[in-house]
Amino acid sequence: MLRTHAGGDACVPVASAICHGPRTTIEKEILRNQNAFRKNVKQNALDYAFQVEAMKLENILDGLHVSLTRRRWTQLFTVFTRILLACGFIPPSIKKILHQPFTMLPDSNPVGHYFNALYETGFYYEFIGWAQLAAAILLLFPRTAHFGALMFLPIIVNIAVLTTSVGFVGTWVLTILMSLAAIWLVAWEYDRLKPIVFQTRAERTRSIPYQFISIPAFFAIGGAVMAFLWKLIRLGNFSNYLNIGFLLVGIGLVFGFVVAVHYRFMRVGNLETGGDELI
Structure with a gap:
């Protein structure tokens, strides 16, 4: 289907108008799903390649172990x-x-x-x-x-x-x-x-909302609380506890970010224990 401009001398597809015009909520959702699908495909391909190489090494070690132990x-x-x-x-x-x-x-x-x-x-x-x-x-x-x-x-x-x-x-x-x-x-x-x-664990950790923000923020707040307690009991007899507070907050942010990254990529073991579910 073609749409004619007011001048009547040019026609463009309706799809072009959709592509160049403002995207609707449905279109945005479709794009998000497509991007997520591409990421999953890429991650699965990397996992498969790693598993193939691991299987090669595993087979070599299996054969060597059998030949020696028998x-x-x-x-x-x-x-x-x-x-x-x-x-x-x-x-x-x-x-x-x-x-x-x-x-x-x-x-x-x-x-x-x-x-x-x-x-x-x-x-x-x-x-x-x-x-x-x-x-x-x-x-x-x-x-x-x-x-x-x-x-x-x-x-x-x-x-x-x-x-x-x-x-x-x-x-x-x-x-x-x-x-x-x-x-x-x-x-x-x-x-x-x-x-x-x-053996690779298949299950991933349960997601935390905005974990790359919330987890570092949590430890940063912990650093601020620690600095306050240090000042309260005069721990270390520092001359400037405000600078110590900023330092502890910064350390908390870095520490929390490392925790968030580790949590993101950590796999969880799963034993068959009669159908118990994680609460």
Whole structure:
């Protein structure tokens, strides 16, 4: 259908008038829906591409894990490694639990200085011993060996870095080998740990109205309240609490924005618990 101008010498489509004229509410809603659809399509395409790459890596690791864990010699080696590492942790853990010095080196020696200072930390010294003993005991039982491996690894890596840093002659080689053995034990539990790496939660967090404004504003108000309380109790004895207030408000805004971004992209786990619904 054509519409003729007043002069009668030109015709333009009605659709042109609609496009160039003011948009109606329906047209605006259609455009919003189209933009939202394009964003969803783009996001789904990116998610699909990421899932494809993850599946490739997942298949490679699955095949490697199966080929290793199905061999008798690797199974025996894993059992041997578990028992050996457990035995390596039990004696030093007992000394710490009984609060006995780990070494007799003088403070002039970097190793002796460190362990003598560690010995003076009170129950923290004993806590390290209990942690080592717990990791060792967990490694001894097949049912709990995966917990033992996960607990053993950070402890022995910390010890390896320490002994290498202070130049503990000979011991640093042993602790590095123990760290590699602990990595083997964690890798052996790949089938248990796989869901943490490759399974993606499908559900998103529930939206908050104007969350990129409301959440930073909430923490900014919290910063202002904190500044008022600081001034009220004279915390820190600052000369200008007004500047402190502005600083805390700014920190609250930045902190709140980071919280809002994290909340926006966070996924939520969902367990089937008999149809319970989120309230």
